[in-house]
Amino acid sequence: MKLFNSEELRSTISGEVYTKEDKEYTKLKRVKNLIFDPQPVAIVNCQSEADVVQTIRYCRANEWPFTIKSTGHSASGFSSGDEKVVIDIAALNQVVVEETSKRVRVGGGANWFNVAQALTPYDLAITSGDMGGVGVGGNAQGSGMGFFVRKFGITADRICGARLINADGEVVIVSKDKHPDLLWAIRGGAGNFGVVTEFIFEAHEGGTVLAGNLYYAFDQKTIQELADYLYHAPEELNGTLSFTTFPFTDKMPEKNKNQLVIELMICFKGRQINCTEILKDLQNFKGYLFDEVKPTSYADLFPPIDPSGSTLIFNLYTSNISNSLLNELTKELRESGDPRLIAQVKVLGGNFGKVENGAMAYSHRDSRYLVILRKGFAAAEEALAANEKWKKKWGLLKGFSEGIDINFLGITQVDELNQMYKPANLKKLKQLKQKYDPTNCFSGTLNIQ
Template sequence: MTTSSTTSSTTPTATAATPATTLDDLRTRLTGRVVEPHDADYDALRTVAAGGVDARPAAIVRPATDDDVVATLAFVRATGIPVAVRCGGHSSAAHSTVDGGVVIDVRDLLGIEVDADSGTAWVGAGHTAREVTAALAEHGLAVGFGDTGEVGVAGITLGGGIGFLSRAHGLTIDNLLGADVVTADGRVLRTDAANHPDLFWGLRGAGANLGVVTRLRFRVHPVRDVVGGMLLLPATAPVLAGLVAAAQAAPDELGVIVNVMPCPPLPFVPADVHGRLVVMALVCWSGAAEDADAVLAPIRSLAEPIADLVAPTPYAGMFPPDAPPEHPTVVARGLFTDVVDEPLAARLLDRLAEVDGMRVAQLRVLGGAIARVPDDATAYAHRSARVMAYVAAFVSPEDRDERAAWVAATAAALDRGVPGVYVNFLGEEGPDRVRDAYPGATWDRIAQVKATYDPENLFRRNQNVPPAAV
């Protein structure tokens, strides 16, 4: 058994009282690094996942301790320079960087401490989902982070966290038991259901609006091997509608992510299929292995698979290999929906067939444990949504407007009037769309929490909820 040795305080540290006012001064106060444009690794460290982004921060701070974050925020307040917070750097809106400002890059805040007896783990905010999943796998444990290993655990968690295990064990935020946070005024707070519960409520869904999270405490679950992988099916309306319906009817232990897209040049797929529209189902059965065939039978019976790679695998094997360092420019739009029937599926396939190039419509079946949490329990307020949809296309400067119009029209074809959008899939789409992510009373409550912990809106490089007027 191991336990966390992390410590925290509830008052500003000494570094906040006499803030640095130059980068040279700041550098002398930090255990971690200050990276400037003349440093050899500046370009590598400033790069984010989103394509078409060439922000040049004045400095990238790589804190090694909470006090480093405190000192950096004091510098930001004293100088008025804008600040962004980065973990994995996968913000669709490129909020992980800021031109001419300071990026607090938490990727050196590491450490994973697993208490298998209590089913909990403390995790440094700088880790990726792959790193945490691998560390937990050594104990036969897991927490759901999504479907991509490269993402930072802090970023995906604070926005909600929808992935293969969500129907069985809830969103990532539903498994967040506590966190260490540096607030805008330089306090280091340990927050959970009993300590600063208003802040803890907001951290579970409000993204980076409320502070710099440095450590997270998760509830973890016994998950060792799953039955999962890729099932490649023909792109027909009956297959697509049937797949979504079968996933919705399945036990909660089945997670399904559906991508309708041109078939990549996969070596195990006939060459004449490459480039043709296919239904790529990524399935993950985390229940008893002997039940997998029966659970998956309704999906496998929809059509003769083009490829069936579903097999027993360690849960960590559900993450694809790290992607090559490419940064395509993407236009996208997310939404929630309820039912994907055959007429809607046919419209979607027609839309995808109208254009060429790389494009995808993704459908994630929700429900299960996600829906058993009340809407007002966390700042993620879309518990009743049954399906999450996401339409995206790669673009170039020459065809951006045309592709953006296609994405908007295709998303509209999927829209059945279900309100809301998942904040982690939200790009730079304007304040109304941020309101869609945080509807009604959720917006008002986040704004009140913001007024308590960040009344000056220091943390505004995000899907921003301004503080309520005090």
């Protein structure tokens, strides 16, 4: 490894290079999960695809490891690292809509708020993550669970092409006709094959949706019945069940304040008559308190918020929301009522489950639910001190797991490739890794070798 020469790199790019000597370094090195305090050797603020090319070539020539950052939302800290060069592509955030074909070109540094705003005038949308500040690049290459998952699948399903910078610093055009194996790989391969500077997505109808939260008194049987109802409902209905003592509402009845409740977030895109019937069904479940469901624009589902915090998280796929699973999942919530802790069940099925597991790298189509547990902490030290307890918690819940999702990985799960992919998919990913990145340059995310 040669001495890092910021001036040499700076002379070849239009962006800026920041090192520890620069006052901007401390701010730019941060990621959203503050349990990480990365100390990269430099942050390269790329302003163009050409900057990405030159930075990769410089790192390769000087034997510097690097990692890619778009918005820094990886809960597992994949967006940075110690003694690495961070290639920051946040400036590559263009969104170009091809109205006739309904194809959308999205820069690898864009976030979902950018995309939703650009698509609104066309009444289009792209099924995606459910927070506006989440980056397109990492989200799309992991899975992409959002408001339309049962109707339009995951974000990876909508990728039909890309521009990718490979390990040699070359621009590669990826499509069904050009490098189709790379197209397969980037749809779930988590950045192991290059830097995607631009995605081409197939958009779908957007416009007005019926969306919002319904609230219920906490009851495990109600959870199971709601989950089963949502799974078997028409694909136009999408829903996520959350269990929390701190719901997103200021209308909670006094007797239920600070109590554990079920918060069901729905998003419905379909005929009004079906929508009305389904809402009545949901209001008739045991323990129903009230709801804040209303027609809204798809873009309004993505407020331009971008929170940071010290967070522990893990996830698992399952097809059985059993009493045993719920007992373990909600144990701390029931005992402590900690408002910083939230458990979720994202309901799958519909068109999500109609795609073959071998169609792309992502491979969890058989599961009915994605279960997530996360907790925020006041400081990184508190979170790290609690991590041993979370390791034990994951050990207890792992027995219920049919797999895990890359986009919700906890730091206790980052090495469990066998949980992230079906065996045939992982075998193919490793073969493609040897073909396209035999020296493992792109190891800043999951390390598929």
